[in-house]
Amino acid sequence: MNLLKFVNLYGAWFFLALIPLIILYFLKLRRPKMEVPSLVLWQSVVNDQRVNSPFQKFRRNLLLLLQIILLCLVILALMQPFLKSEAAVSEYVPILIDCSASMSSVDEATGKSRLDLIRDQVREQIENLTGNQQISLFSFAATGRRLTEFTNDRRALLKALEKVQPTDLPAQLDDVLRMAAAYTRSFPIQKVTVLTDGNLPERASFELPFELEIKRVDAGGPNVGITEMTARRSGPTEWEIFLRALGSTDDLRGAELEIWENGEKTHSETIEVSLEEAERMVIPVAADKARFVEARLVPAGFDSMKTDNSVWLSLPAARPLSVWIAPKLGTWKRAASVLENVTLEEGDAEKPKGSDYDLIVADNAELESVNAAVKVFVGVVPPDLAGVIEVRDDIASVVDWNRTAPLLRHVQMADVQMGVQPAYLTGFGVKDIEDRGYEVLADGNAGPLLLQKREGLQVSWWFLFHTDKSTLPFRVGFPIIMANAVDASLRQASLSEIAAAPTGVLPGVALQADRDYVVKTPDGEQIATRSNAAGTLLGIPAAKVGKYEIMEGTAVVSAIGTGLLNGNETTLKVVEDLKVAEADVKSEELDELESDQPIWWPLAAAAFAVMLFEWWYFQRARGSVV
Amino acid sequence: MTETATRFTSLFDNSTLSQIERMRLRPLRRLTNRARGEHLSGKGGSSTDFADFRDYAVGDDLRYVDWNIFARLRRPYIKQFQHEEEMHVVLMVDASTSMMFDNKLLLAKQAAAAMGIMGLHNVERVSAYAMHSQDGKPWMLPPGTGRTRIRQLLQFLEQLEGGGNIPVERAIETMLRFHRGRGVAILISDFLSFGDLARPFNLLFSSGLEVWGLQILSDAEINPNVQGDLRFIDSETQETLDITNASELLSVYHDQRLWLQQNLDSMCRSRQGRFLSVSSSMSIQTVLFEHLCRQGWVQR
Numbered sequence: 040m041n042l043l044k045f046v047n048l049y050g051a052w053f054f055l056a057l058i059p060l061i062i063l064y065f066l067k068l069r070r071p072k073m074e075v076p077s078l079v080l081w082q083s084v085v086n087d088q089r090v091n092s093p094f095q096k097f098r099r100n101l102l103l104l105l106q107i108i109l110l111c112l113v114i115l116a117l118m119q120p121f122l123k124s125e126a127a128v129s130e131y132v133p134i135l136i137d138c139s140a141s142m143s144s145v146d147e148a149t150g151k152s153r154l155d156l157i158r159d160q161v162r163e164q165i166e167n168l169t170g171n172q173q174i175s176l177f178s179f180a181a182t183g184r185r186l187t188e189f190t191n192d193r194r195a196l197l198k199a200l201e202k203v204q205p206t207d208l209p210a211q212l213d214d215v216l217r218m219a220a221a222y223t224r225s226f227p228i229q230k231v232t233v234l235t236d237g238n239l240p241e242r243a244s245f246e247l248p249f250e251l252e253i254k255r256v257d258a259g260g261p262n263v264g265i266t267e268m269t270a271r272r273s274g275p276t277e278w279e280i281f282l283r284a285l286g287s288t289d290d291l292r293g294a295e296l297e298i299w300e301n302g303e304k305t306h307s308e309t310i311e312v313s314l315e316e317a318e319r320m321v322i323p324v325a326a327d328k329a330r331f332v333e334a335r336l337v338p339a340g341f342d343s344m345k346t347d348n349s350v351w352l353s354l355p356a357a358r359p360l361s362v363w364i365a366p367k368l369g370t371w372k373r374a375a376s377v378l379e380n381v382t383l384e385e386g387d388a389e390k391p392k393g394s395d396y397d398l399i400v401a402d403n404a405e406l407e408s409v410n411a412a413v414k415v416f417v418g419v420v421p422p423d424l425a426g427v428i429e430v431r432d433d434i435a436s437v438v439d440w441n442r443t444a445p446l447l448r449h450v451q452m453a454d455v456q457m458g459v460q461p462a463y464l465t466g467f468g469v470k471d472i473e474d475r476g477y478e479v480l481a482d483g484n485a486g487p488l489l490l491q492k493r494e495g496l497q498v499s500w501w502f503l504f505h506t507d508k509s510t511l512p513f514r515v516g517f518p519i520i521m522a523n524a525v526d527a528s529l530r531q532a533s534l535s536e537i538a539a540a541p542t543g544v545l546p547g548v549a550l551q552a553d554r555d556y557v558v559k560t561p562d563g564e565q566i567a568t569r570s571n572a573a574g575t576l577l578g579i580p581a582a583k584v585g586k587y588e589i590m591e592g593t594a595v596v597s598a599i600g601t602g603l604l605n606g607n608e609t610t611l612k613v614v615e616d617l618k619v620a621e622a623d624v625k626s627e628e629l630d631e632l633e634s635d636q637p638i639w640w641p642l643a644a645a646a647f648a649v650m651l652f653e654w655w656y657f658q659r660a661r662g663s664v665v
Numbered sequence: 666m667t668e669t670a671t672r673f674t675s676l677f678d679n680s681t682l683s684q685i686e687r688m689r690l691r692p693l694r695r696l697t698n699r700a701r702g703e704h705l706s707g708k709g710g711s712s713t714d715f716a717d718f719r720d721y722a723v724g725d726d727l728r729y730v731d732w733n734i735f736a737r738l739r740r741p742y743i744k745q746f747q748h749e750e751e752m753h754v755v756l757m758v759d760a761s762t763s764m765m766f767d768n769k770l771l772l773a774k775q776a777a778a779a780m781g782i783m784g785l786h787n788v789e790r791v792s793a794y795a796m797h798s799q800d801g802k803p804w805m806l807p808p809g810t811g812r813t814r815i816r817q818l819l820q821f822l823e824q825l826e827g828g829g830n831i832p833v834e835r836a837i838e839t840m841l842r843f844h845r846g847r848g849v850a851i852l853i854s855d856f857l858s859f860g861d862l863a864r865p866f867n868l869l870f871s872s873g874l875e876v877w878g879l880q881i882l883s884d885a886e887i888n889p890n891v892q893g894d895l896r897f898i899d900s901e902t903q904e905t906l907d908i909t910n911a912s913e914l915l916s917v918y919h920d921q922r923l924w925l926q927q928n929l930d931s932m933c934r935s936r937q938g939r940f941l942s943v944s945s946s947m948s949i950q951t952v953l954f955e956h957l958c959r960q961g962w963v964q965r
Contacts, residue, residue: 070896070907076763076886077857078899078906083921084914085906100909102894 046119053114064103105653112646121169122636131189131226132174133219137235139180139210140608144259144343153236154205156256165196180208181543183215207346207542207584209605212243223248237613237626246620253626262287263294263338264347264609268539282320286312287611293339300330326357346584347609351600352539363391364400370512371400374521398528412531418505423475427467433460440481446500446523450516461503462486495575496547541604545579561585674819676778685779688963689787692849693937718742753848754784760797762901765827767883768945773853774822775949781818796836797829803839830901832858837865847873856880866932876938883945
C-alpha cells in the first residue's frame, strides 16, 4: 500500500502563514467604487438564496480561496511529500549498470539500445530520490567501475549516468560485486540492484553479503556475429583461417562474410546462421608475407549489434624456427634435427652467434641473457636458486609431473631414473622456489626436477638434472619434449597458430626493450606506454573492437586487431537464474524501478497553474470594471 | 425667433403639447368627486346622455319617470342619465436622488406634465406633489382645475429639482395628509425602496384613488454593465454594498428586477390600478403615444 510521507515535516509550520494571508486579504481588499441610484435591487441579489449557497459564498471570495489553495500547495510541495513504495527502500542504493557489448543491441522497432532503456529507468529513479536516499552508480562489463560515490546530488548522478556508454566487452559480474561489497563496510547496504539485459555469465563466484536484485530489460533484436577467429599454419607458405559465426535467433539469418587482407577484399561468401546452427568456415591465406586480415560480416537483414561483425587478425610471414643447441647436448640436437621448419645453427661454438633466437637449449646458466622466446637449460640450477637447491650424487626418480604443462604434454615420465638428485637445502621448500617466480613441473623424491619460469612473453625451462645422466633420452617422451619445446617456440613466434585477440586487454607484443611507444586505439585515442626489460608491451587496455596501431614516434611498428569474439554476447542469451556462489538469483523483467514516488512537483505544477489562473482572473476582473 | 423661445414649455415641444391636449385619461373605476366636471360618473346624472333604467322608489323625482314604459307595463321606472363629475388627478413625481440618473427625472416630469395637462383639459382637478424631502411640508401644487392651471402645473414641474432621500411610501403618506378627493393617483417613480409599498397603496385605495404606477428605470438599472469585484454606493443614503464577481450575479439581478416589477404590477392591479415600467432612454412621445395608449392609460 502506498503511504503518503513527508521528507520535511517541519514545513507544516508554514501553514501558519495562512493567518496573515487572510488578515492581509481583508485589509488590503480594495474594490472599485460605483455609485448606483439605489441598492435595493443589489441588496436583493445579495440576499438571494442562490447567491448565498455555500458554493456561491466561495465564489464571492474566489481570490482569497485561490490564494489559500496556492499557499497550501506551495507548503505541501515544500514538505516534499512522497508515496512510499511497496518495496522496502534502502537508504543506500548501489545500482550496477551492465555496459557489456550486448547492451548496445537495439530494437528493430524503436532503435533504442538496451542501455538507453536502462538509462531511462535509472534517470527516473534518480529524479525520484527522496531526501535520505543516496545512490551510487557502478558500471560493469569485463570489469567493474564506480561512477559515483553514494550521493543524493541529482545533477552529479545524472551527469555520471549520461557518461555511461556500452563497451565492446563481455559481461562479468564478479568484479563489480566485489566493489559493491567493499562498500558494505562503510555503508549499511541491504540490497544491490543490477540492471542488465540478462546477458550475463551463468555463474559468479562471489559470496553475497547483501540481497542481489537483478532487473533486466528485453534482449535486443536479431543479431549475427563472428564468435571465433583463429589461424593455423597449414604448410610452409599457407595459413588457414578458421571462422565461426552465430546468430541469436532460432531462424536462419543470412549474411555475407568478407575477408579483407591489408585493406583489400580477397574473399566473400554467403552464410546462414542461427542460434543452433553455427557456421564454421576455413579460408586459406598465403603466408608469404605479413598480413593484417579482417573478417567482416555484412548481415542481410536487421542486425541489432554491430560490434561483433568485424574481427582482425595479424598474420606474420612464414619462416623457419631459429634454434641454437649447445654442442654438448647431442641428444637434443638429434631430436631437433628431425623436426620440420626448424633451422638449427651449425657449429660447435659454446655460445650462439646470433642475437635473436626462437629457441635455445643450453647447459650453461650464463646463456640466460641470450634473447630467445623459449630457453631450455639442461643440468643447470638457476643462479637465483643456488641457495635453495643442491644437486647431490644420488639416484633420483620422478614422483609426479604436470601433465598439462606445454613442455610435458603427452610425455610419460613415470619410470625415468636420474643419476643425480636435485634436492632442497635444509629449511627450504617449494614456497621458496615459487617466491622467486619458478613453477615446479616435475618433482623428484628429494626436490624439484624441472622448473618453469615466465618473464613477459619469454619462457624458460630448467632441467635441474642433466638429461644425459638419466634414462630420459632413451624414453619415447624425450623427442616429444623436444617437439613440445619447438611447438611452444612456434607459438611464441606466432608461426604455428594465432588466435584473434578478444577485447579487454591487448595480448603482449614483443618489441624493443625499454622503449616508449604510443598505442592508437580504434576511436583515435592515444595511449603512451613503455615496453619492459624483456621487450614486451603488456597491459594495453582494449575496450573497443578494431585495429590498434603501436607506434614508435610516427612509425607504426605493429598492429593488432581485436574482436568481441564472445558467443554469449553475440547470441544475446538471457540468463534467468544466475548462480552466485551457492545461491540462485532470479532475474526479473524490468518494468519500472521501485522507488519512492515524490509528488512535490505535481503540487508545484498545480500551484503554478493556480497562480496563472489567479493572475488571469484578477486581470480579467480589473479590466472589466466600467 | 428660435424654436426654444416660442415653446410653451421646456418639457416638450408644441406639437407634442397639442397632441397631448387632445388626449384624456382613462380611469378604470371612474372614482369622481361630486363637483361637476366633464368626467362621466357611473351614477345617474343630469346630463342629456341616457344611461339606464331603475325601479321607482319612494321619494324619486317624478320628472324622471318614463311614462311611455309606465303606459305599457303599468309599473314606474326611473330614467337615469350619465352624470359628468369632476375627477381628481394626483400627480406624484419622485424627485429623489435616485431619479437623477440618466434623465429619469426629466421623463418623470414630462410624463407628469402630460397627464396633468390631459386632466386639466378635461376639467379635472389636478394636484402635483414632489417626492424629495423628508422634512416639513412637501413640495406640492395644490389641487386646481381649468386650463389656466396648465401654466402653473408646467412651472411647478419645470422648477422641480432632484435631490433628497425620501422613500416612496413615506412620500405617499405625507401627500395623503394634504389631499382630499377621489380620482387617480399617478405615481411616477423608480419604486426602488426598501420599504413596504402595500400599506401606502392601501391608503391611496381607501382614499378613493386608483393607483397608477409608472416606473422609470435607467438603462444602467435595466441592463447593468458591471463585472468584477465592486463596492456599490447608494446615491441617496451613501450606504455601501460589496459585490464580488458582479457579472456572475447579473442573472439574479434581472430576476430580482422582474420580480419587483411583477410585485408592483400585482399591487396596483389588486387595487384597481395600473402599472407600467419604462426606460428613461425612451422619449416622452414613445411613452405617451405607444406605451400608455396601448396599455389604455390614455385615450387619443
